[in-house]
Amino acid sequence: MKISVLGVGCTKFAELWDKGLHDLIAQAQFEALDDAAISPAQIDAIFVGNMLAQQFNGQAHLGAIAAQQLGINVPSVRVENACASGSSALVCGVQAVLSGGADVVMVIGVEKMSDVAISQATSALMGAGDYQSEHFAGATFPGLFAMVTRLYMQKYKLTSQKLSQELAAVSIKNHNNAVLNPLAQFNKKITLEDYLKSPVVADPLRLLDCAPISDGAAAIIISSYDFAKKYKKNGINVIASAQATDTLDLASREEITSFKATKIAGEKAFEMAGITHRDINVAEVHDAFSMAEIIALEDLGFFEKGKAGFETAMGRTQINGDLPVNISGGLKAKGHPVGASGISQVTEVVNQLLGRCGQRQVKNARYGLTHNIGGIGTTAVVHIFERE
């Protein structure tokens, strides 16, 4: 498959008290339009990734907001897959183009989370897991991910200290990357000392292992390869768009230190793209918790099982390493407005391939990968982009 990227846009991620859902969507969508240098009338369909607006903002039907703001009457829809909502919206957008029903498609991700109390947000986010068996029993996402982390520690015989160093390496790298990203929620370098001083949220996970509550939106405009060829070509293509599903609850799985959905989606994506993980020059992977980045890098085949934390601590995923990961700052430090995160990963990778990332630019990147999960690896979405 080959679908072209015409343009991208992304708001600042932060607690944006002066912006509502409409504003966030508008900023991302008009930035993407400007970037693509096309008019709203050229858009054939709209997909909006969002998880929580109905509950947090009293607002469903976000596709219609996006269409109304462009003054167009094209098909529009909201897509939800918990924290993978944005990427799943892109999967649907890619399908719309491949179906022949739409030539140019706008995909937006948005979330406005700061209007509710943190406790409400933590509870609502459990909608991504199984209500019956997990939420109802009192589980939270940090709690569930802490269980995954404990088992990982045991399985790979890591001491507490070693585990801490590896988790810290992820968090420190992503925070340090975010300092160079003007759109990031956090712009402060952190040290191992800061990490170790941060409070334990769910043992062994600390505050600095957990992505924040954020507001933000991101957008991408894609088109058929033919449209881009005729119209204007920046040379960036989506060459893989793959998704898979694991069980909603953790208890039903044979294995929780590796996520089957990521493995399936990753393998399928590399097959679609006709490349291997060795070809990837820059990646944005799902680091809602530091542990999640470690597991993702292993499941995608970049590192051996049990080794990604060590390799991270060795600097292999830093901007000057052999596989720069989460150069945007990741969900941890760029921020995690859940429905927007997947599309924000994509805007970063596209900008990296286009050489637009200033001080955090990865050199000569040709292939970029994004990996976004919903729930504890229940949904996994992998996209691969190329610069021609």
Add this chain to the structure above:
Amino acid sequence: MKISVLGVGCTKFAELWDKGLHDLIAQAQFEALDDAAISPAQIDAIFVGNMLAQQFNGQAHLGAIAAQQLGINVPSVRVENACASGSSALVCGVQAVLSGGADVVMVIGVEKMSDVAISQATSALMGAGDYQSEHFAGATFPGLFAMVTRLYMQKYKLTSQKLSQELAAVSIKNHNNAVLNPLAQFNKKITLEDYLKSPVVADPLRLLDCAPISDGAAAIIISSYDFAKKYKKNGINVIASAQATDTLDLASREEITSFKATKIAGEKAFEMAGITHRDINVAEVHDAFSMAEIIALEDLGFFEKGKAGFETAMGRTQINGDLPVNISGGLKAKGHPVGASGISQVTEVVNQLLGRCGQRQVKNARYGLTHNIGGIGTTAVVHIFERE
């Protein structure tokens, strides 16, 4: 376009106190599988239409529930477009098949609404409109539809009495149809006297003009035409799948007694199918309020503007009329579990085309149409089905 229908399933619509979301999804999806006589392993992708589960049931990520219950790891996603969520999920499912990425797709619609108080449901349903300008100002859906109805009355110079008779004709017809549908929420014939005695909800709309709060689920399995040809063919195809969007808020429109999105989607659907409204033998249209059915029948071209209520009162849309409409009982009397309604319309039309509807069977139906809206006509989705 030509996509085949392999099977359908639908639960009883009612206040189902003994069933949760998982149960409802399971019943609909396994009925559809049995009907299609295929195994879960043959499903390539799942789309679930739902509006309110995150807010009402603490449960997002419904695609994963559907996949887990089938024991498969295929891409799954939730699609939301307010009360058109089910149909919009089908639009996405059709695109997935046409894209070549999936051969067999399961589309489910589900809603579990009876777990919350009616006032909460009324408020939550306003998520389908514009929070900023409508919900925040105190508007409710019955209130907004009452405004549409008043303006319609004025525009077409209907007296109160005449309007009442026309609205009543819709409601009585749909209630009487529902008596013959074992899956319907209401199974009691109503008379003009019952209608006129029912309390005014939002003048001029009465209780018997408004669809109820319901629980339920429905499912359809579609496939490429080639798959169906090789595998097993019941001869039912989707020959049009069209969607359009109008402004989210009513105040931004030039006209509110006709819904632009329905007009666009309807015209596009007839064009895709290569037939006209005269060819349709059976239709399920969106009657969340009696007025909505009247407007839909006009916007789809079945009757002149201002005339559909009169024609309904003349019996033209009854089971033995020239265009049988909402033979299932419609949203009004079959019930309106919002995310499920669009797929429930589809299961009725497919069953009508297959001659499975027993006492409410429309004779010799070859072409069937479904029309589903979200918000006050903000999203409109039209599907057309044929029996080969």
